[in-house]
Amino acid sequence: MSDALPTKPTMVTISINGKEVQAKPGTILVEAAAQAGIEIPIFCYEPRLGPPIGACRMCLVEVEGMRGLQTACSTPVAPDMVVHTNNEAAATAQDGVLELLLANHPLDCPVCDKGGECPLQDRTFKFGPGETRFVEPKRHFPKPLDLSTEVAIDRERCIACFRCIRFSQDVSEDGQLGFQERGAGTEVATFSGEPYESRFSGNIIDLCPVGALTSIPYRFVSRPWDVQNAPSVCGLCPVGCNTELTMREGETKRTTGRPNPNMTVEEGWLCDKGRWGYPAAWSADRILRPLVRDANGTMVETSLEAAVDAAARLIAASSATQILVGAASTVEDGFLAQELAAVLPNAAASRLGFPDSADLEPLRALPRAELSDIDTAGAVAVVGGDVTNRHPIVELRLRKLVRNRGALAMVGPRTSPLDARATFGARTAPGQLSSGLAVLAAALEGASAPLIIWDEADLANEPAAAAELARIATAAGARQIELAVDVNGRGLRALGLPCQTAPVAAGALVAVNADPLESPGAMAWADAIDGVGAIIAVATHRSAITERADVVLPTLMHHEVEGVLVSTTGRAQRLRPGSRGPREAAAAWELLIALSHRTGTPLPFRTPAQAFAAVAAARPPFAGLSYSVVGDEGAPTTHVAQSSAPQRSTDAVGDGIALVVTTEIFGDAVSWRSDALVSRRTPAHLVLAPQQAATLGLVQDQRARVSSPFGTCILPVVVDAQAPEGAAFVAMGPPASGTSALLAGEQVPVNVMIEVAE
Amino acid sequence: MTAADIKAHIDPIRHEYADGRSLVLPALKYAQTEQGWLPPEALAAVAEATGYSQAYVESVASFYDRLYLEPVGKRVVSVCITLSCMLRGSDELIEGMCEHLGVEHSHGAVTTPDGAITIQEAQCLGACDKAPCIQVDAENTIGPLGQSEANALLDELRAADRPRELWR
Numbered sequence: 001m002s003d004a005l006p007t008k009p010t011m012v013t014i015s016i017n018g019k020e021v022q023a024k025p026g027t028i029l030v031e032a033a034a035q036a037g038i039e040i041p042i043f044c045y046e047p048r049l050g051p052p053i054g055a056c057r058m059c060l061v062e063v064e065g066m067r068g069l070q071t072a073c074s075t076p077v078a079p080d081m082v083v084h085t086n087n088e089a090a091a092t093a094q095d096g097v098l099e100l101l102l103a104n105h106p107l108d109c110p111v112c113d114k115g116g117e118c119p120l121q122d123r124t125f126k127f128g129p130g131e132t133r134f135v136e137p138k139r140h141f142p143k144p145l146d147l148s149t150e151v152a153i154d155r156e157r158c159i160a161c162f163r164c165i166r167f168s169q170d171v172s173e174d175g176q177l178g179f180q181e182r183g184a185g186t187e188v189a190t191f192s193g194e195p196y197e198s199r200f201s202g203n204i205i206d207l208c209p210v211g212a213l214t215s216i217p218y219r220f221v222s223r224p225w226d227v228q229n230a231p232s233v234c235g236l237c238p239v240g241c242n243t244e245l246t247m248r249e250g251e252t253k254r255t256t257g258r259p260n261p262n263m264t265v266e267e268g269w270l271c272d273k274g275r276w277g278y279p280a281a282w283s284a285d286r287i288l289r290p291l292v293r294d295a296n297g298t299m300v301e302t303s304l305e306a307a308v309d310a311a312a313r314l315i316a317a318s319s320a321t322q323i324l325v326g327a328a329s330t331v332e333d334g335f336l337a338q339e340l341a342a343v344l345p346n347a348a349a350s351r352l353g354f355p356d357s358a359d360l361e362p363l364r365a366l367p368r369a370e371l372s373d374i375d376t377a378g379a380v381a382v383v384g385g386d387v388t389n390r391h392p393i394v395e396l397r398l399r400k401l402v403r404n405r406g407a408l409a410m411v412g413p414r415t416s417p418l419d420a421r422a423t424f425g426a427r428t429a430p431g432q433l434s435s436g437l438a439v440l441a442a443a444l445e446g447a448s449a450p451l452i453i454w455d456e457a458d459l460a461n462e463p464a465a466a467a468e469l470a471r472i473a474t475a476a477g478a479r480q481i482e483l484a485v486d487v488n489g490r491g492l493r494a495l496g497l498p499c500q501t502a503p504v505a506a507g508a509l510v511a512v513n514a515d516p517l518e519s520p521g522a523m524a525w526a527d528a529i530d531g532v533g534a535i536i537a538v539a540t541h542r543s544a545i546t547e548r549a550d551v552v553l554p555t556l557m558h559h560e561v562e563g564v565l566v567s568t569t570g571r572a573q574r575l576r577p578g579s580r581g582p583r584e585a586a587a588a589w590e591l592l593i594a595l596s597h598r599t600g601t602p603l604p605f606r607t608p609a610q611a612f613a614a615v616a617a618a619r620p621p622f623a624g625l626s627y628s629v630v631g632d633e634g635a636p637t638t639h640v641a642q643s644s645a646p647q648r649s650t651d652a653v654g655d656g657i658a659l660v661v662t663t664e665i666f667g668d669a670v671s672w673r674s675d676a677l678v679s680r681r682t683p684a685h686l687v688l689a690p691q692q693a694a695t696l697g698l699v700q701d702q703r704a705r706v707s708s709p710f711g712t713c714i715l716p717v718v719v720d721a722q723a724p725e726g727a728a729f730v731a732m733g734p735p736a737s738g739t740s741a742l743l744a745g746e747q748v749p750v751n752v753m754i755e756v757a758e
Numbered sequence: 759m760t761a762a763d764i765k766a767h768i769d770p771i772r773h774e775y776a777d778g779r780s781l782v783l784p785a786l787k788y789a790q791t792e793q794g795w796l797p798p799e800a801l802a803a804v805a806e807a808t809g810y811s812q813a814y815v816e817s818v819a820s821f822y823d824r825l826y827l828e829p830v831g832k833r834v835v836s837v838c839i840t841l842s843c844m845l846r847g848s849d850e851l852i853e854g855m856c857e858h859l860g861v862e863h864s865h866g867a868v869t870t871p872d873g874a875i876t877i878q879e880a881q882c883l884g885a886c887d888k889a890p891c892i893q894v895d896a897e898n899t900i901g902p903l904g905q906s907e908a909n910a911l912l913d914e915l916r917a918a919d920r921p922r923e924l925w926r
Binding site: 168169175176177178179180181182189190191192 | 798801802810811812813814815816817820821
């Protein structure tokens with residue numbers, strides 16, 4: 001070894017409370033102390049919000065040789081530093097700061113939602129004065145105001161730590177929160193008292209170290225000592241943010257970021273859909289009881305036992321069985337569908353969702369990156385997609401990249417709030433991503449740790465662009481992140497489940513959390529559905545397929561089940577139940593196993609963990625994984641090239657202008673079912689550029705008839721000056737909107753004719 | 759006042775401010791010269807001109823006593839109530855001035871019903887040698903002032919035309 005060479009010291013040694021502590025140079029004292037198991041009290045310190053600001057003064061410590069006391073949150077370690085966090089000077093200061101913070105604090109802990117999980121409470125007990133000397137009247141503000149429809153603000157409780165304001169100004173960059181007035185009158189407010197409108201507004205509740213910002217849907221619902229928390233994963237988009245589910249009396253009462261955020265994935269931030277989507281479990285269309293169609297054709301409520309028996313009889317009586325798994329199903333559900341199909345005579349399992357494409361293989365074969373790698377990239381190119389609406393948390397990472405002075409390139413047909421932050425952006429015409437790629441190469445060239453982020457659907461429909469992008473990325477040495485279309489599309493594909501793009505012809509259809517009548521290709525399915533012998537719907541909510549089904553088996557939502565989802569970056573992550581779900585419902589994995597028993601071909605699994613162990617043994621992408629390996633933080637799956645992926649047809653079908661679809665963040669089924677998101681939901685609509693709208697004779701809010709070769713739907717028109725000309729941008733809306741009629745099951749590019757609807 | 763007007767005012771003095779944030783203050787003072795106070799539209803124009811968020815601009819404006827987020831009178835009279843002036847009778851002075859104007863004395867700003875004059879308490883105006891002193895808008899501090907002189911000044915201000923620009 002090179003022990004003769006002078007080396008830079010990699011660690012500095014400091015003393016904290018007489019204890020020798022090793023820390024990397026530049027470590028902040030608070031962190032160095034925490035590593036040594038010494039707690040320095042903090043309120044405003046939160047590294048995820050950017051550099052420390054020393055606003056609350058809670059972390060005062062004595063550093064020998066430095067005049068006065070230092071804020072440990074903003075003081076880096078230095079060699080031979082001697083720090084006292086609990087000597088008389090430090091303790092008196094901490095005591096004093098807490099006494100001042102509490103001087104105007106209402107101490108209404110018994111009626112405060114934060115009580116019991118409140119850093120101010122905890123630190124007062126541990127570091128603060130036992131009693132106050134403040135006898136004067138406290139400041140008073142009217143009690144809680146609605147900062148938005150989901151967040152309540154109680155200004156009396158605020159300790160002016162700046163966290164929420166820093167989140168608004170520096171993380172989500174919505175710039176809406178600020179302090180108003182000064183001194184004891186300081187209050188957090190929005191401009192002119194307008195409602196706080198942000199896709200990420202709920203994070204300020206998690207950040208608030210006191211009870212000033214509370215969740216309106218969770219208001220007065222429960223106490224920390226009445227609940228159990230389960231670390232889980234959000235199943236509403238492919239990002240797979242790590243969440244914590246708060247369960248009381250068998251029901252999920254709240255979703256929050258984890259206390260120990262997964263820094264690789266969501267960094268502790270959640271979008272408002274992920275945070276307030278769980279009340280969809282109680283929507284009016286939730287299926288609570290099993291249903292079986294009787295001799296007269298009417299659906300009759302029955303027991304789960306009887307319904308599973310009826311389903312098994314229908315399967316046994318059918319010449320063939322197709323098990324169709326929905327795109328958000330867990331890995332276990334997909335695997336058990338495959339296993340059940342293997343033991344039933346003449347049966348097959350497939351998935352509903354975005355089809356496989358061999359053309360994406362060169363991109364998928366590039367080295368994989370995690371979302372956290374965006375932070376350290378010198379340049380990131382986003383090609384296609386709509387991260388703001390479909391992968392919301394990725395937007396926060398990209399904003400951070402730009403703050404860290406990384407270059408951001410945005411290429412694609414859709415407008416994005418990130419366009420204003422992009423170093424360079426190329427708005428390409430639909431189907432012409434290639435035209436934006438030339439400049440992209442220059443952006444990635446020479447950048448440190450470059451990254452490409454590419455949209456599965458957009459690039460699958462443009463094989464030439466996919467090949468070119470793969471070539472550019474290889475030349476630049478870039479790693480890649482795929483923006484998957486489906487929640488667990490990656491996991492189901494890795495199982496080898498083929499995508500069902502055409503309707504099933506005959507026999508029995510078992511639809512597991514899948515509704516082909518409300519998915520792309522819906523019209524073809526509608527024509528073919530009468531030819532299907534028997535329909536067994538395993539579903540959480542009523543939809544077109546449950547109306548047609550012969551047996552409906554109620555099942556559980558993501559926050560009610562155990563299972564594994566594979567995120568957009570390829571991480572296998574565990575769902576854990578934070579709710580028992582309806583009494584007569586069962587998890588899809590359990591129903592599939594039950595069906596195997598009732599059809600006389602029992603599968604050898606009793607738990608999802610056993611099923612996952614079998615997945616790991618039988619499917620190479622999951623090799624080496626188990627529930628314990630996946631753990632709380634998730635573990636990467638291995639990409640295995642799919643040799644069998646079919647070539648897709650990529651020529652646009654139909655006459656008229658190109659159809660560009662997206663699903664708005666609050667425009668999906670969950671947002672429309674969750675009563676916590678009533679004020680946020682957006683319906684399906686058609687966005688046209690002004691010129692395009694004028695040519696078609698359409699004005700704002702008018703209704704337009706949109707027709708593709710596959711189907712027709714009527715949508716309200718939104719005229720948007722930002723939208724590119726020459727294309728029809730359709731926000732899909734919740735399933736019942738009928739927009740899926742416009743698309744083929746293969747989800748190939750489509751042109752649409754648009755006219756004024758009478 | 760438009761963002762362009764504000765930008766035309768701050769661009770020539772931009773070099774005097776090391777940090778763009780500090781430029782918000784002269785922009786706000788200038789935006790206030792039009793109506794004498796800052797309606798939300800004026801704050802929005804300052805935000806646009808300086809590139810900071812509306813919430814931040816309002817946050818700065820709400821910090822300062824001389825930046826008004828509510829309508830104030832044609833002229834604003836600030837009466838110093840800090841130590842020297844108080845010892846020399848500022849309490850009685852402001853009480854008398856309020857009586858003369860026919861308004862109730864308060865610790866905040868009070869405007870006459872006709873919108874002519876706003877009277878407010880001010881912390882030290884830096885003119886202890888002239889105690890008790892007052893300041894009209896951002897003009898020179900006047901003092902020492904007896905009750906009758908002060909009342910005469912108020913009458914004079916009420917009768918005078920509104921200045922073209924309201925620097926406060």
